């Protein structure tokens with residue numbers, strides 16, 4: 001018996017030593033310890049032996065089993081290390097490889113413009129703020145100096161929620177409520193932009209029920225209209241990438257600013273084509289003004305100490321102008337062909353130093 005055991009151990013040991021792969025090691029393990037393995041069978045045969053024989057053979061078998069298990073484990077570990085090192089060598093990431101074009105998704109032009117707006121205004125010291133899409137009448141209208149029967153409400157085409165259930169909540173019709181939320185939340189000085197989704201029940205070639213705006217708000221001591229003008233001029237020149245672009249400030253009316261203005265950018269219209277930053281034509285792009293003293297009072301800021309300016313702009317409109325996108329409705333069609341044409345590479349994030357579009 002002991003001769004046979006010796007032979008078995010020698011054979012198993014040399015198979016373990018010769019194994020080159022984890023699969024081969026597993027094969028040896030199953031041949032020895034599997035359900036019908038050689039050692040398993042020998043263990044089973046113990047029950048048929050005499051007490052004396054079982055004692056000596058049993059002890060020898062146990063010793064051999066332990067020895068072979070350790071050899072198997074060691075060899076397995078050794079092969080695993082070799083396999084891992086090989087993988088690390090083979091699968092090294094080549095960071096210099098450019099991404100394959102067919103793998104690249106596209107950034108939607110609205111997202112691209114929002115990133116550009118954040119980059120430009122961020123550079124000018126504006127912080128990012130946001131508010132909820134579902135608003136209360138107070139933030140969307142009342143605190144902005146638009147009381148219930150004010151005619152300005154008619155131009156907003158508001159989506160209202162069921163009054164009895166929600167207490168007259170609505171989908172915000174502009175980003176201006178973020179002004180109110182920010183001023184209730186923070187003490188001046190305040191300098192924020194708030195890009196986001198806005199909603200009006202309006203649906204035609206130039207209006208979508210869901211669109212985007214960006215709001216700007218600056219509150220500090222001694223803020224005047226000159227700050228507003230230079231801020232918007234710097235912004236427009238950076239956004240449209242036209243160093244000499246002129247702006248025209250036209251007197252206008254908004255309940256939450258006094259005085260109020262609408263701003264036009266300089267352009268040249270020529271038989272359906274449009275060039276921004278040159279020429280003698282004008283195109284309206286935003287509304288702005290000095291924050292109305294009543295609005296400041298509504299949020300507990302003393303208008304005798306603090307003043308400020310605000311502006312609001314449609315993001316679709318400036319995106320269409322900058323990137324020559326002819327139809328507003330395509331923004332929301334989810335047509336992959338359109339996105340492939342008008343979208344932006346996800347690896348080129350807009351920065352002032354890196355260029356805002358490419």
Ligand code: DAH
Pocket residue numbers: 173174175176215216254256257286287288289310311312313
């Ligand atoms: N909230 C206005 C709108 O949607 C746009 C606007 C005009 C915002 C003037 C402002 C502003 O902050 O000062 O029509």
